[in-house]
Amino acid sequence: MRNNRLTIAKLLTFLLLACLNIFAAQVQEKEVALTELEKFYGTELKSTKKVVHPPYAWGDCTVCHADAKGEEDLIMDPPELCAMCHEAKDSKKFIHGPVAAGACTACHDPHESDNAKLLIASSINELCTACHQAKDEFLHTTTHIHPPVKDQCTNCHDPHTEDHLYQLKADGKKDLCVMCHVEKEVWINEVTDKHGALNRPRKCLECHDPHGSEHPKFLIKDTSKELCLTCHNQTLITDETGYKLQNIAKHLDKNPDWHGPILWGDCAACHNPHGSNNLRMLKKPFPRTFYESFDEDNYICFQCHDKAKIMDKNTTTATNFRNGSVNQHYVHVNKEKGRSCRACHDFHGTKEYPHHLRKKTKFGRISFPIRFIETESGGSCAPACHARRHYDKDKPIVNLK
Ligand code: HEC
Ligand code: HEC
Ligand code: HEC
Ligand code: HEC
Ligand code: HEC
Ligand code: HEC
Ligand code: HEC
Ligand code: HEC
Ligand code: HEC
Ligand code: HEC
Ligand code: HEC
Numbered sequence: 001m002r003n004n005r006l007t008i009a010k011l012l013t014f015l016l017l018a019c020l021n022i023f024a025a026q027v028q029e030k031e032v033a034l035t036e037l038e039k040f041y042g043t044e045l046k047s048t049k050k051v052v053h054p055p056y057a058w059g060d061c062t063v064c065h066a067d068a069k070g071e072e073d074l075i076m077d078p079p080e081l082c083a084m085c086h087e088a089k090d091s092k093k094f095i096h097g098p099v100a101a102g103a104c105t106a107c108h109d110p111h112e113s114d115n116a117k118l119l120i121a122s123s124i125n126e127l128c129t130a131c132h133q134a135k136d137e138f139l140h141t142t143t144h145i146h147p148p149v150k151d152q153c154t155n156c157h158d159p160h161t162e163d164h165l166y167q168l169k170a171d172g173k174k175d176l177c178v179m180c181h182v183e184k185e186v187w188i189n190e191v192t193d194k195h196g197a198l199n200r201p202r203k204c205l206e207c208h209d210p211h212g213s214e215h216p217k218f219l220i221k222d223t224s225k226e227l228c229l230t231c232h233n234q235t236l237i238t239d240e241t242g243y244k245l246q247n248i249a250k251h252l253d254k255n256p257d258w259h260g261p262i263l264w265g266d267c268a269a270c271h272n273p274h275g276s277n278n279l280r281m282l283k284k285p286f287p288r289t290f291y292e293s294f295d296e297d298n299y300i301c302f303q304c305h306d307k308a309k310i311m312d313k314n315t316t317t318a319t320n321f322r323n324g325s326v327n328q329h330y331v332h333v334n335k336e337k338g339r340s341c342r343a344c345h346d347f348h349g350t351k352e353y354p355h356h357l358r359k360k361t362k363f364g365r366i367s368f369p370i371r372f373i374e375t376e377s378g379g380s381c382a383p384a385c386h387a388r389r390h391y392d393k394d395k396p397i398v399n400l401k
Helices: 014-022 031-041 124-131 133-141 147-151 175-180 182-190 224-229 248-254 328-333
Strands: 360-363 366-369 373-375 378-381 389-392
Touching (some): 175 182, 224 248
Antiparallel strands (some): 373 378, 378 389
């Protein structure tokens, strides 16, 4: 009973108030006259709600209704009604369903409310998910929710209208993301080895779900490996140099002895999916060429493998690639014209030989087989036209020049 909330203002005389009290039963008949008085003196609306819509607070119901009690029709329907005083909410390219339908009151109480912006729900997310029930379920059942989504949908979506698809505040495929993740924008622009994935049509959304997912970092796939192989299941060509990249899915298929991090599904253990300043977007440096002057800081491998393997000239523990105590890793790698690990190892997967030794090594434009033979306490190889060379960790072998 909205009339009850309307009390006669302080400006009315005590007498008038008394009369009104006495003739309370007749107030209804006197309605028109009363409204005239209210209009003249103004009324004070005693609302118990935290937010009162000014035109309602003014008490002049006829701003919106054909009568003073709001029992009659509205003088016009929303959104035109609201547009008398508010700017249009459908002025941009993409208009939210209920706004397009003029259903302002699906979200706002036209009179009063306990919620900011006269909203009918106590939180924005409650408001949105009352209609978007699939998102309600998503919020309650998904393991990793993107924090701004948990906070409020309007961090990214305008509730009314916007120039970007889904009423997003900026293009949702990338511009929106880097509004908050500024550091990613800087990184992506500045790195020398850029990732072509970011030029794919869905950009950030090629890999991330903007709302959240079952996987850490809101990835759209279980593991970074699965994600990478959705694109690296073909020969891709680098944007900068036109270099033909190996088809990694096919390579892994044919070479089932996978390197540790790949076994556990983590390509991102070595590669930065957003690009980097190192060869092939590696997270840490790695030599770009077959021969490279040895520098311990140039090897991403030492993130996981003990550098003594390459640093200790003589050892009986750091590596099995030794002839007696002479570290063959040191001999091959640790010098001015050192061979990078790629001369002998493949970092993704291998098949023919143990220890991720590759079948063929690429030297300039040619590939030649290394012809590795494993023995109980060592092994031998005969790359290209070189004579076979042996190593044995227990009984050192003298190789003839
Ligand atoms: C800013 C415009 C506006 C003003 C001012 C306004 N109303 Fe309303 N009122 C509406 C709209 C819009 C609806 C329809 C609500 C809906 O769609 O659910 C409405 C509906 C009503 C209803 C129907 C029941 C309900 O709450 O949904 C009553 C009763 C009512 N108003 C009373 C009043 C009274 C009394 C006043 C003056 C104190 C008043 N209104 C002032 C816009 C207004
Ligand atoms: C007679 C003029 C008038 C009409 C008609 C009107 N409003 Fe308002 N409205 C105002 C004024 C004045 C304010 C307070 C100033 C402001 O915040 O812009 C306001 C504020 C609001 C606010 C913000 C409240 C807050 O907490 O900041 C919302 C939401 C709103 N109106 C919705 C509506 C809707 C929906 C309609 C149509 C059903 C409507 N208004 C019709 C005058 C009007
Ligand atoms: C889907 C729900 C929804 C609908 C439908 C809706 N609004 Fe809103 N409106 C909101 C939310 C949420 C906010 C608060 C936005 C914020 O705080 O960022 C808001 C804010 C407002 C405001 C105050 C701030 C501003 O943006 O100007 C006004 C005025 C307003 N709405 C008017 C309207 C009018 C008029 C309509 C109908 C044409 C309408 N709204 C339809 C959800 C809605
Ligand atoms: C009153 C019900 C209602 C409320 C409340 C509501 N929506 Fe909607 N929303 C709709 C309808 C209806 C559509 C249009 C559906 C369609 O086109 O398939 C829609 C469409 C959308 C779309 C575009 C979806 C698409 O597939 O095109 C987005 C995004 C959206 N709403 C976000 C929100 C957000 C954010 C809120 C809270 C601020 C919200 N909605 C509150 C009813 C609502
Ligand atoms: C971090 C920004 C962000 C927040 C916060 C956010 N969204 Fe979205 N939303 C997006 C982006 C980006 C898209 C476009 C997705 C695409 O193109 O596949 C989208 C699309 C949608 C769509 C249409 C496609 C779909 O997934 O069904 C709906 C509906 C939607 N959002 C609702 C919501 C609701 C409800 C909330 C709050 C619980 C919310 N969003 C919070 C960024 C956001
Ligand atoms: C409104 C600001 C905002 C927008 C827009 C936004 N994010 Fe976020 N995002 C955050 C906040 C806050 C966090 C949590 C803090 C953090 O880890 O940086 C976060 C976390 C993340 C994380 C996890 C970070 C971690 O280390 O666990 C990813 C991944 C992410 N956002 C991706 C995106 C993508 C992709 C988009 C675009 C679709 C996007 N974000 C848009 C604010 C935003
Ligand atoms: C090729 C897939 C891919 C694309 C495209 C992509 N990301 Fe990521 N993103 C990932 C992966 C995988 C991780 C997890 C990295 C890890 O575990 O080290 C990640 C992590 C993140 C993180 C968490 C912090 C970090 O760097 O580890 C943020 C924030 C993020 N991404 C934002 C973005 C934004 C913003 C975009 C678009 C500009 C984007 N991502 C594009 C795959 C991608
Ligand atoms: C959406 C498709 C897509 C996804 C997903 C994807 N990539 Fe790529 N990637 C590309 C394309 C296209 C190129 C070639 C263009 C370029 O980067 O120059 C490329 C290039 C590369 C390169 C060579 C970059 C260079 O220029 O040297 C590496 C390394 C790479 N990706 C690793 C990964 C890893 C690791 C993942 C998973 C975290 C991944 N990619 C996920 C599309 C993708
Ligand atoms: C242990 C670290 C490591 C892991 C894990 C790893 N990579 Fe690599 N990746 C490298 C190194 C080192 C290179 C540079 C190889 C070279 O130039 O000889 C490389 C090169 C590449 C290339 C360029 C190949 C070419 O043709 O030159 C692509 C594409 C690539 N990786 C994708 C992936 C994908 C996809 C995964 C996950 C299935 C993955 N990498 C996991 C270390 C790793
Ligand atoms: C000249 C060829 C060659 C080069 C270059 C090479 N390795 Fe090896 N590596 C081997 C051989 C052969 C074995 C097998 C030793 C055995 O168990 O008999 C091996 C074994 C390994 C092992 C297994 C543990 C061990 O040491 O026995 C790791 C790890 C390893 N190498 C890492 C590296 C890293 C990192 C680089 C580059 C910094 C590198 N290798 C360079 C030939 C090479
Ligand atoms: C993120 C950690 C990580 C990084 C970085 C890494 N590895 Fe490994 N590597 C492993 C794990 C775990 C194993 C054991 C499982 C296996 O045999 O693949 C392993 C095993 C190996 C083996 C075989 C050991 C054996 O006895 O069979 C070789 C060779 C090897 N790595 C070489 C390299 C080279 C060369 C690099 C640098 C390009 C590198 N690794 C970088 C984690 C890593």
